[in-house]
Amino acid sequence: xxxxxxxxxxxxxxxxxxxxxxxxxxxxxxxxxxxxxxxxxxxxxxxxxxxxxxxxxxxxxxxxxxxxxxxxxxxxxxxxxxxxxxxxxxxxxxxxxxxxxxxxxxxxxxxxxxxxxxxxxxxxxxxxxxxxxxxxxxxxxxxxxxxxxxxxxxxxxxxxxxxxxxxxxxx
Numbered sequence: 001x002x003x004x005x006x007x008x009x010x011x012x013x014x015x016x017x018x019x020x021x022x023x024x025x026x027x028x029x030x031x032x033x034x035x036x037x038x039x040x041x042x043x044x045x046x047x048x049x050x051x052x053x054x055x056x057x058x059x060x061x062x063x064x065x066x067x068x069x070x071x072x073x074x075x076x077x078x079x080x081x082x083x084x085x086x087x088x089x090x091x092x093x094x095x096x097x098x099x100x101x102x103x104x105x106x107x108x109x110x111x112x113x114x115x116x117x118x119x120x121x122x123x124x125x126x127x128x129x130x131x132x133x134x135x136x137x138x139x140x141x142x143x144x145x146x147x148x149x150x151x152x153x154x155x156x157x158x159x160x161x162x163x164x165x166x167x168x169x170x171x
Contacts, residue, residue, distance in 0.1 A: 009026055030118045031142065034118055034142040037143065041146050044099075045123070045150070047149055047150065083137050083138070083139045083148065086135065086147055086148060086151055088136075091151045091154075092112055092115060092119075094153070098150065098153070
């Protein structure tokens with residue numbers, strides 16, 4: 001039985017194999033499928049990010065209400081150039097881990113395969129030269145934010161939660 005993911009995988013494969021030039025990112029088939037996949041991923045993933053802020057207004061409100069005592073030292077963890085430095089293979093492993101908790105194995109593997117195929121088409125043109133980076137995601141891709149969220153979620157749960165739980169640092 002063909003599923004919607006199988007059809008999209010076939011479509012992307014055919015476009016990837018037979019396309020010799022890079023298309024405008026906004027009309028490329030992988031861009032259109034990425035938009036659809038982001039909606040599907042957001043409905044299937046339940047990422048509870050407890051230690052980060054998504055917008056500056058929320059951050060400002062949190063800082064206004066923050067009580068800082070004499071023995072406190074505020075710190076921030078800022079991420080520089082995250083999209084260009086996302087390790088794709090590891091992030092796909094994290095995505096599989098989070099998807100499998102809420103979904104069956106077949107659906108999870110289909111989504112991971114589709115993600116892998118789309119993320120392999122991370123190409124861009126600069127100065128009449130075409131590039132295919134080995135790591136990272138395109139900043140203009142609809143999947144970039146979701147892939148970054150998956151990575152940050154795992155970093156939170158693996159490292160930051162441990163530091164906060166041991167009360168080495170308080171939040």
